[in-house]
Amino acid sequence: MAAKTRFKDADMQAVIGWVLRIGVIVSVSIVIFGGMVYLYRHGSEAPNHKHFITQPSFVQLGGILQGIIDFHGRSIIQAGIILLIATPILRIIFSTISFALEKDRLYVLISLLVLLIIFISSISGHIA
Amino acid sequence: MSVLIFTLIILVGSCFAGLVGSLTGLGGGFIIIPLLTIILRVDIHYAIGASLVSIIATSSGSAAAYVKEGITNMRLGMFLEIATTVGAVCGAMLAMYIPTHFLAVILGTILIFSALLSLRKKAQQIVEHKSALAEKLKLNGSYPGADGTVNYSISNVGGGFVVMLFAGLLSGLLGIGSGALKVLAMDSIMKVPFKVSTTTSNFMIGVTGAASAVVYLQRGYIDPAISMPVVIGVLIGAMAGSKILVNTKSSGWLRWFFVVVVLVLASQLIYNGIIGKI
Known part of the structure; x- marks a missing residue:
């Protein structure tokens, strides 16, 4: 069947629906797990979120990996959150591939432009 | 108050927020x-x-x-995401320099407007006339309706794009999905059928939120201890809300109450x- 080899909008919808669902389920599961670790270790302490305070290094971007190795609940939560933020971005990457398979050059460009904007935004902390 | 109690209070509050957000169509972040x-x-x-994390x-x-x-309409969503992400990045950058009490006043004002907007009557409209730009961008689409496929066209692409810039700006500035404004732009300006505009707006909110969230993340404003109960709670509330919406036909008084x-x-x-x- 010729129709099977051609990539269609309906296929794209199935793939994107799947990416979004898996992304949310996996990242929220990680957040819940990290939350349990965090509450187990710090549940009885006093919270302080009234004013902006510098966060510990193990929840900052550079320190998360080490934080997970040290089994910090908040590092695990933060990893889940970063994965959650990455889910819609992953969706654009999959859309770009789908548009490329459909040979829709205009929409490949549009998708890449959206990705570029998010990329610039994600390095803004290092330039401004 | 201990961390455990603090977390539980946020969790319960977020469930409520997710429920109200989904029943009113305003979104949990608000x-x-x-x-x-x-x-x-x-x-x-x-x-x-x-809030940004939870709306994603x-x-x-x-x-x-x-x-x-x-x-x-994925092409329409992708095209308008250029506007919402540019707006979102600008809004998120701006938020870093605006005093907190200003942000509170702006958010309160937008909240009142959106709540009133959500009570607006929704009229289904199908436009057949062709716009050259919409044609070129392949924005016109179709969706499965009750009696077969419904074809629709899109008008005033430029006007819609500009409003989406603004919607993105508010989203980055205040951490909201600005779904109400997105739907309004698509409905009233671009003449997108209501069914398509609500789902396409929802589709765009995740990407808009992600564009702002990366800015907040780098500035250290995404705190895992607060975001954890918020994300879990809002998700539970939103899922419960969509169940209620499906099961009760007359959710009119419920909307008014919320x-x-x-x-308030x-x-x-x-x-x-x-x-x-604040």
Whole structure:
């Protein structure tokens, strides 16, 4: 069947629906797990979120990996959150591939432009 | 108060926010920010960061379901995401320099407008006339209706694009999905059928939120201890809300009740902002 080899909008919808669902389920599961670790270790302490305070290094971007190795609940939560933020971005990457398979050059460009904007935004902390 | 109690209070509040957000169609972010800032005295920047994370979760979760039904116009969404992400990045950068009590007043005002907008009657409209730009961008689409496929065209692409810039700006500035404004832009300006505009708006909210969230993340405004109960709570509330919407046909009085709740929260936010307590 010729129709099977051609990539269609309906296929794209199935793939994107799947990416979004898996992304949310996996990242929220990680957040819940990290939350349990965090509450187990710090549940009885006093919270302080009234004013902006510098966060510990193990929840900052550079320190998360080490934080997970040290089994910090908040590092695990933060990893889940970063994965959650990455889910819609992953969706654009999959859309770009789908548009490329459909040979829709205009929409490949549009998708890449959206990705570029998010990329610039994600390095803004290092330039401004 | 211990961390455990603090977390549980946020969790319950977020469930409520997710429920109200989904029943009114305003989104959970809108309600969680006043709850965190007024009742728990959390710094509004942290509240916005947590709210952004939660709207990414709810919009991605529901978009997964909508996309499969084939109602979402993915080309329209992708094209307008250029505007919403540019707006979002600008808004998020701006938020870093705006005093917190200003943010509270702006958020309260937008909240009141959106709550009133959500009560607006929704008229289904199908436009057949062709716009050259919409044609060129392949924005015209179709969706499966009750009696066969419905074809529709899109007007005033430029006007819609500009409003989406503004919607993105508000989203990055205040950590909200600005779904109401997105739907309004598509409905009234671009003449997108209502079914398509709501699902496409929801589809765009995740990407808009992600564009702002990366800015908040780098500035350290996404606190795992606050975001954790917010994300979990809002998701639970939103799922419960969509179940209620499916099961009860006459959710009219429920909407009214929650719109009043939202108005009270919004005026609290404005009042606290003006007297400088936030």
